[in-house]
Amino acid sequence: MINGMTVSRWACINFSRSVQESVARGFSNELAQMCQVSGMEFNPEPVIPIYTARPELVEKALKHVYNATMNKTKGKELELLLAILPDNNGSLYGDLKRICETDLGLISQCCLTKHVFKISKQYLANVALKINVKTGGRNTVLLDAISCRIPLVSDIPTIIFGADVTHPENGEDSSPSIAAVVASQDWPEVTKYAGLVCAQAHRQELIQDLYKTWQDPVRGTVSGGMIRDLLVSFRKATGQKPLRIIFYRDGVSEGQFYQVLLYELDAIRKACASLEPNYQPPVTFIVVQKRHHTRLFANSHRDRSSTDKSGNILPGTVVDSKICHPTEFDFYLCSHAGIQGTSRPAHYHVLWDENNFTADGIQSLTNNLCYTYARCTRSVSVVPPAYYAHLAAFRARFYMEPEMHENGSNGCSNGQAKGTRAVGESGVRPLPALKENVKRVMFYC
Secondary structure (H helix, E strand, C coil), rough: CCECEEEEEEEEEEEECCCCCHHHHHHHHHHHHHHHCCCEEEEECCCCCCCCCCCHHHHHHHHHHHHHHHHHHHCCCCCCCEEEEECCCCCCCHHHHHHHHHHCCCCCCEEEEHHHHHCCCCHHHHHHHHHHCCCCCCCCCCCCHHHCCCCCCCCCCEEEEEEECCCCCCCCCCCCEEEEEEEEECCCCCCEEEEEEECCCCCCCCCCCCCEEEEEEEEEEEEECCHHHHHHHHHHHHHCCCEEEEEEEECCCCCHHHHHHHHHHHHHHHHHHHCCCCCCCCEEEEEEEECCCCCCCCCCCCCHEEEECCEEECCCEEEECCCCCCCCCEEEEECCCCCCCCCCCCCEEEECCCCCCHHHHHHHHHHHHHHCCCCCCCCCCCCCCHHHHHHHHHHHHHHCCCEEECCCEECCCCCCCCCCCCCCCCCCCCCCCCCCCHHCCCCCC
């Protein structure tokens, strides 16, 4: 870890009937030790003893732990809540995340019972990575970023956005789509990403809340929206306003490229202009696609120097000629090492580029960013800002439909969202707001 955080106030809550308190205590001690070994400062003792609770009383249990720790620490916020969940936990995971992130303002880390009984060092190390970024640390930073050598990022303050929209499953006619936007909050490191989420009309691909204005009886016309909020938080975090914007947009099919570009680039421009009249940083807008049928293979399968041990092409392979568009700026990049099966390269389309990136420049930046993904120590197949936006959008589904399981299947039959928040102008019930301290960190990791 580059920047290990300090966790001095934490608590553990056990929702699993089969895990005795002594086992839970042993597990949390091992995890605390692993966090220390990984480079964090982690208090070995929780604020209060491990609290055992029934899954159906999740809200009551979380509020009890929250209040008990507040009393013990004389009003100081809890920095981490560790939760042990049954392996088949139904809506418990979603309920816990919704209550922690939108109601109590707690950062939580869930662990399944099977991992508590079979403690592996690899598992603990992976969980430690997640805890560090959730509490505001950094796991990996590019050496070129520290020494300010990344072309078109290190020279002037640059913000990198990732955006994605997740749609409800087929057959769901009423559930809203959920849009998420994340943006880097540090420069020159570009590894910490704050995320914002919002609900929008069913199957709407254009992100509606990138920029919006509304009438306030006292202040008149007020500007807001996700881009504006993230630009403001970048300035607060770094003390500088971004002078360049790189925007990675996931989940757009080719038929919608220019519709999305026109609408969302316009929203970015308006968000910038609402902060300062002549503030128009140059924008590069890139669409990321994973759902396609192109696969790349080594010329000679027997040549071990051109494949990795799974027989796939080597990570960092890029193709930008022959099989790409004859006139447009697109490329295939296989940034990850294949483990099983055939690697699927990501297809990047540069739809708009005011920063005048060379093909090599945007390809190497994208590939380098793939090594900064916080949840593992290897390179991933999609650029991390787009990956984080996907995770944030997926997390926000739980705020609406707590019965949705981690793999994406929905146990909620009627598709009605819980809670009775007022329906917005678009006819969509807005998501409950994230607490301020949750917004600032990578809660979705």
